[in-house]
Amino acid sequence: MLPKPVWLGLCLALVLSGAAQADDPFITVASTTSTKNSGLFDHLLPRFEDATGIAVRVLAVGTGQAIRLARNGDADVLLVHHKPSEQQFVADGYGVARLDVMYNDFVLVGPADDPARIGGMSDAPAALARLAAAAVPFLSRGDDSGTHKRELALWRAAGIEVGTVSGSWYREAGAGMGATLNTAAAMSAYALADRGTWLGFRNKADLTILVAGDQRLFNPYGVILVNPAKHPHVKAALGQRFVDWLVSPQGQAAIAEFRINGEPAFTPNAAPP
Amino acid sequence: MTAERSILPLELRQVGFSAGRKLLIKELSCTFSANSRSVIIGPNGAGKSLLLRLCHGLLAPSAGSIVWHGAAGREPSFYQAMVFQRPVMLRRSVAANINFALSLRRVPRGARPALIRDALKRTGLSRFARHQARVLSIGEQQRLALARSWALRPQVLFLDEPTASLDPSATHVIEEVIDAIHRAGTKVIMTTHDLGQARRLADEVLFLHRGRLLEMAPSEAFFAGPRNDLAQAFLRGELLWWQRRELTPP
Amino acid sequence: MTDFGSALAAAFSLVIHLDRDLGEIVLLSLRVSVIAVFVAALIGLPIGAAVALFRFPGRTVVAVILNALMGLPPVVVGLIVYLLLSRAGPFGVLGLLFTPTAMVIAQILLVTPIIAALTRQVIEDLWVEYEEQLRSLGAKPRRALATLLWDGRFSLLTAVLAGFGRASAEVGAVMIVGGNIDHVTRVMTTAIALEVSKGDLALALGLGIILVVLSIAVNGAAFVLKGTAERGQAR
Numbered sequence: 001m002l003p004k005p006v007w008l009g010l011c012l013a014l015v016l017s018g019a020a021q022a023d024d025p026f027i028t029v030a031s032t033t034s035t036k037n038s039g040l041f042d043h044l045l046p047r048f049e050d051a052t053g054i055a056v057r058v059l060a061v062g063t064g065q066a067i068r069l070a071r072n073g074d075a076d077v078l079l080v081h082h083k084p085s086e087q088q089f090v091a092d093g094y095g096v097a098r099l100d101v102m103y104n105d106f107v108l109v110g111p112a113d114d115p116a117r118i119g120g121m122s123d124a125p126a127a128l129a130r131l132a133a134a135a136v137p138f139l140s141r142g143d144d145s146g147t148h149k150r151e152l153a154l155w156r157a158a159g160i161e162v163g164t165v166s167g168s169w170y171r172e173a174g175a176g177m178g179a180t181l182n183t184a185a186a187m188s189a190y191a192l193a194d195r196g197t198w199l200g201f202r203n204k205a206d207l208t209i210l211v212a213g214d215q216r217l218f219n220p221y222g223v224i225l226v227n228p229a230k231h232p233h234v235k236a237a238l239g240q241r242f243v244d245w246l247v248s249p250q251g252q253a254a255i256a257e258f259r260i261n262g263e264p265a266f267t268p269n270a271a272p273p
Numbered sequence: 274m275t276a277e278r279s280i281l282p283l284e285l286r287q288v289g290f291s292a293g294r295k296l297l298i299k300e301l302s303c304t305f306s307a308n309s310r311s312v313i314i315g316p317n318g319a320g321k322s323l324l325l326r327l328c329h330g331l332l333a334p335s336a337g338s339i340v341w342h343g344a345a346g347r348e349p350s351f352y353q354a355m356v357f358q359r360p361v362m363l364r365r366s367v368a369a370n371i372n373f374a375l376s377l378r379r380v381p382r383g384a385r386p387a388l389i390r391d392a393l394k395r396t397g398l399s400r401f402a403r404h405q406a407r408v409l410s411i412g413e414q415q416r417l418a419l420a421r422s423w424a425l426r427p428q429v430l431f432l433d434e435p436t437a438s439l440d441p442s443a444t445h446v447i448e449e450v451i452d453a454i455h456r457a458g459t460k461v462i463m464t465t466h467d468l469g470q471a472r473r474l475a476d477e478v479l480f481l482h483r484g485r486l487l488e489m490a491p492s493e494a495f496f497a498g499p500r501n502d503l504a505q506a507f508l509r510g511e512l513l514w515w516q517r518r519e520l521t522p523p
Numbered sequence: 524m525t526d527f528g529s530a531l532a533a534a535f536s537l538v539i540h541l542d543r544d545l546g547e548i549v550l551l552s553l554r555v556s557v558i559a560v561f562v563a564a565l566i567g568l569p570i571g572a573a574v575a576l577f578r579f580p581g582r583t584v585v586a587v588i589l590n591a592l593m594g595l596p597p598v599v600v601g602l603i604v605y606l607l608l609s610r611a612g613p614f615g616v617l618g619l620l621f622t623p624t625a626m627v628i629a630q631i632l633l634v635t636p637i638i639a640a641l642t643r644q645v646i647e648d649l650w651v652e653y654e655e656q657l658r659s660l661g662a663k664p665r666r667a668l669a670t671l672l673w674d675g676r677f678s679l680l681t682a683v684l685a686g687f688g689r690a691s692a693e694v695g696a697v698m699i700v701g702g703n704i705d706h707v708t709r710v711m712t713t714a715i716a717l718e719v720s721k722g723d724l725a726l727a728l729g730l731g732i733i734l735v736v737l738s739i740a741v742n743g744a745a746f747v748l749k750g751t752a753e754r755g756q757a758r
């Protein structure tokens with residue numbers, strides 16, 4: 001139906017759009033906004049690339065979406081922070097194995113004047129229960145990310161059914177960490193954030209950390225090579241080198257070295273070789 | 274071109290045309306033969322433009338048939354051209370407008386410049402060749418429309434009120450060009466509501482009234498005294514409004 | 524507002540320092556959008572003109588659908604292209620996901636209906652004026668279509684620019700199918716989204732200002748072009 005010049009143009013355009021695409025070896029890593037936006041990848045990847053000559057393309061999305069991408073075979077390596085989903089991913093045969101890489105923690109942030117008076121508490125579920133009792137605005141990610149899943153677990157631990165109050169004092173942003181923090185800052189709401197994103201976040205307004213240090217706020221990151229048995233095109237050899245490097249002494253040292261505004265953001269915890 | 278077969282005569286057999294439930298052309302029969310200049314006259318809304326469009330093939334008759342040299346015609350053929358009441362110029366130069374028409378007739382590229390130059394010269398437009406067609410005055414555009422048709426060397430040229438919106442001197446120029454085209458061997462079929470123009474140009478006159486052909490006669494005979502009384506009234510400028518519409522007098 | 528001040532400062536400093544990353548992002552944005560609009564015009568112009576010109580059954584339905592598709596949400600287009608290009612999808616073997624080509628494909632889907640719908644309008648109006656003349660000269664439908672596209676070129680330029688505006692301002696689709704990968708698929712809009720998510724509103728706004736300036740530059744260039752070409756030509 002289309003005349004000849006149109007087809008010629010289409011072919012030309014396809015060639016042009018693909019032109020100048022690097023054909024250096026590269027892998028695709030599906031990860032979370034917390035690792036990307038905190039600047040961790042900008043710190044790690046040049047070191048990895050220097051060591052191996054492999055370029056890394058990072059997809060920074062929520063943990064849930066990262067896992068779905070990997071499940072569809074659209075990434076070679078998965079680096080996320082929700083251990084139960086990661087274990088499920090491996091159990092389903094989509095991942096080769098899950099390895100500990102590092103951890104940091106979640107923090108409960110809120111307005112500095114702290115109307116619910118949770119500042120300094122060390123029991124996260126108890127602090128949440130107090131927020132619910134005071135019915136002060138709380139902004140949830142609401143996006144099926146690792147942070148969101150953890151937040152829901154904490155509400156369950158506090159014995160509060162947030163599903164029924166959604167829309168009143170409990171609000172779901174349905175957005176990434178940064179967007180959620182922007183909104184929380186604008187409406188002086190409480191929110192759960194990962195420390196990495198929080199440290200690098202520039203628009204804190206009057207938000208501040210109120211609760212931290214609870215065991216239940218522990219935030220471990222795991223790395224998984226997508227199973228080439230499920231997706232034959234997965235760059236298993238290159239991906240494996242990235243996994244190996246992350247848990248190697250060099251990789252672990254690089255993670256430990258990383259600072260945001262002078263503060264360490266992640267603690268390496270790979271099993272020693 | 275002289276060797277080509279003539280598409281004339283043009284025969285209309287019981288032609289009718291209706292839009293919706295309105296019958297706009299009624300049982301019209303006539304024959305146009307080669308060489309003469311046929312001028313269709315009649316009051317506004319008589320159906321003159323419709324009749325030209327039907328003849329040219331832009332409209333299909335809803336009754337009867339239109340026959341070119343024994344063959345029923347449909348779309349405008351290569352041997353016909355038409356100049357509309359309001360000239361339609363493409364958004365390009367004067368020369369390019371003519372070139373466009375020639376290219377549609379598959380005139381070889383090499384033969385076109387000479388035809389374009391000739392057509393522009395005969396219509397007095399040579400100095401405008403490179404101008405944008407749409408900046409010309411209406412009179413000049415009408416001449417360009419004639420030039421565009423002329424360059425095609427049609428056997429039949431239809432003209433729909435070619436001087437309707439022109440001043441007397443522009444009208445004079447157009448009439449000269451029409452005359453020249455006719456003398457070059459083209460059959461001219463045109464409409465006008467200007468009786469003076471009809472007298473000057475017509476070899477034969479057709480008087481159309483409310484979609485009906487009331488009289489068709491050689492020019493001299495018609496202007497000497499039409500047999501039809503409505504045509505007489507029209508010539509005297511006394512065709513009354515209730516005779517134009519289909520109303521009973523008050 | 525201090526934010527606007529610092530945004531202007533950020534934009535200014537990015538441009539002054541000829542930030543290399545910024546240059547790369549701007550070039551990729553332009554490359555993706557220009558190619559997408561080019562292809563969309565190749566497809567959309569003839570389709571829009573054909574719908575304007577030809578009577579065929581379902582023509583009105585096609586016209587309505589074209590108009591409706593103009594408002595297609597980019598995220599939906601992104602999702603559809605993702606599902607098609609994903610390794611688990613029908614075109615997964617091509618390995619196009621998270622490449623500029625994927626972004627071009629998504630933008631083509633977004634822009635083609637806009638160009639086609641606006642073209643249909645322009646050509647329909649022009650056809651009313653030209654129809655009898657072109658038929659009288661013996662133009663076949665294909666030739667008539669080409670003539671209308673050529674003679675409507677100045678109005679059609681506006682349709683194409685509208686398409687370009689949509690392509691270059693769109694973030695939802697390119698984010699999903701491009702992945703906003705640094706140095707590979709990061710364009711102006713996804714970079715802005717990223718800075719917003721980092722809370723660096725000033726930098727985001729600064730990038731936004733640069734995007735707006737670019738857009739003005741492209742449109743201005745088109746109008747200058749149109750003006751020169753149109754000079755002395757009545758519309």
Ligand SMILES: Nc1ncnc2c1ncn2[C@@H]1O[C@H](COP(=O)(O)OP(=O)(O)O)[C@@H](O)[C@H]1O
Nearest residue numbers: 292293297315316317318319320321322323324
């Ligand atoms: N496409 C059409 N649909 C309906 N009516 C039409 C159409 N074209 C012309 N007419 C009507 O037919 C009559 C004759 O029109 P026309 O041939 O233009 O008259 P004129 O003799 O002035 O050229 C007018 O009453 C006009 O309104």
Ligand SMILES: [Mg+2]
Nearest residue numbers: 321322358434
């Ligand atoms: Mg008329």
